[in-house]
Amino acid sequence: MTHALALPVPLAVGNIDAYIQVANRYPMLSEAEEIGLAERFHNDGDVEAARQLVLSHLRLVISIARGYLGYGLPHADLIQEGNIGLMKAVKRFDPSRGVRLVSFAMHWIKAEIHEYILKNWRLVKVATTKAQRKLFFNLRGLKAGYEGVDTLNGTQAAEVAARLGVKQEEVVEMETRLSGRDMALDGSPDDSDDAFAPIDYLADSRYEPTRIIEDKAQHRLHNEGLHEALETLDPRSRRIIEARWLHDGESATLHDLAAEFSVSAERIRQIEVKALQKMRGALLPA
Numbered sequence: 001m002t003h004a005l006a007l008p009v010p011l012a013v014g015n016i017d018a019y020i021q022v023a024n025r026y027p028m029l030s031e032a033e034e035i036g037l038a039e040r041f042h043n044d045g046d047v048e049a050a051r052q053l054v055l056s057h058l059r060l061v062i063s064i065a066r067g068y069l070g071y072g073l074p075h076a077d078l079i080q081e082g083n084i085g086l087m088k089a090v091k092r093f094d095p096s097r098g099v100r101l102v103s104f105a106m107h108w109i110k111a112e113i114h115e116y117i118l119k120n121w122r123l124v125k126v127a128t129t130k131a132q133r134k135l136f137f138n139l140r141g142l143k144a145g146y147e148g149v150d151t152l153n154g155t156q157a158a159e160v161a162a163r164l165g166v167k168q169e170e171v172v173e174m175e176t177r178l179s180g181r182d183m184a185l186d187g188s189p190d191d192s193d194d195a196f197a198p199i200d201y202l203a204d205s206r207y208e209p210t211r212i213i214e215d216k217a218q219h220r221l222h223n224e225g226l227h228e229a230l231e232t233l234d235p236r237s238r239r240i241i242e243a244r245w246l247h248d249g250e251s252a253t254l255h256d257l258a259a260e261f262s263v264s265a266e267r268i269r270q271i272e273v274k275a276l277q278k279m280r281g282a283l284l285p286a
Contacts, residue, residue, distance in 0.1 A: 016076045023058035038095040053090045085112030229279040237275040
């Protein structure tokens, strides 16, 4: 039974347009015909009845799949995944509940297409939680409501976040991911010999994920060690080191600090040298 359900598509055709033409030739079923076929399948195990239910709803899959073409995936692949969802719907459809198959199947068709997009749209997963999935599949539509906008501003991102029940920063991050484009690592076969494909410059170890993680870890340890070393200094020495070496803007001069502490510039220099030596000792491994 399962094997027969796995082949509910029209006869092999040459391309997606021909497939769509063939699929659209299958007539829609009346409610009575649908109930009769569903009862034959579930009560008697009639696989032919299930096949007719599937074939009569192929146009529904095609229509739903067309709505997901904006993700850059082949229409044929989207239809194929949607057909899997349709078959699952037919298997679970209970006509006694008073719901037409077209309404019941939409959930299963979309669910399969969603899973396919999330797994294949980008090598890097873009949506892992339920909230992120909701954001992924609704951001494009909501963004279209802001006519002429390529990138959401802060107010618009906040509005989208409120409507979808997510954080504003999640909207900004998802928009950034969706605006990216995939490219072939090896370039195009038509490229000249002098052209450089991405694979030629991706070898830079500075941008390898493991290297980035290591650098961030070292940076964190460095900051923690620097903080601990500063803690070993007296207030005046710490003020001098911070003003001379750890200032975001223009560093203070010896004369500036001499005026602040009412001592000579030479005395400030001596304090600075001694403080640096003490910090160096604190930073050395035990």
